[in-house]
Amino acid sequence: DGGITQSPKYLFRKEGQNVTLSCEQNLNHDAMYWYRQDPGQGLRLIYYSQIVNDFQKGDIAEGYSVSREKKESFPLTVTSAQKNPTAFYLCASSVGTSLRGYTFGSGTRLTVV
């Protein structure tokens, strides 16, 4: 079955270390997105990509980086510059525009100690 796979589900890292979250989709979707979710704050857009080798900053891109070298993959790196990285991270994809809504992965919970 087609879908989005995020890995790992839980991730623990020491403060000051960079960490990369994986997001892979086999839906043949053009657009992919990364959101951060904190309690009571809803979903906040970090980065999005409409096509391969192109991506745009969202509302809270500082301290994060992404790449889109393949249509299927959109990894997110949380750098040491991100002041408060502990959160639940969600990856999503869409066919093109949001007309059909997004398909979401099951998320990665990152805890920085």
Next chain:
Amino acid sequence: AQSVTQLDSQVPVFEEAPVELRCNYSSSVSVYLFWYVQYPNQGLQLLLKYLSGSTLVKGINGFEAEFNKSQTSFHLRKPSVHISDTAEYFCAVSGVKDSGAGSYQLTFGKGTKLSVIP
């Protein structure tokens, strides 16, 4: 620009009672509207969406929503809730381009936690 306001952060309701989760939006253009559900430690799942046509939209798990353009609202309703409906619900809006297609981005509300009490 567009925004979404979910008026209640938490809604407790007894099992088999009706529920309404409120959503208001603001946008300078036509919109597409969505409701998503999120169970603990999981991603979001699409419940229903309004693109055009009938203002009453039916979704999965017995939920429905009504688009009210004059009140800029898209409230979610279920006539009788079940314990399994306990989850967080997100309303989302997308602007409509001149071509009729949606934009690439959805704007989400902050969510409403529905707690069904046995």
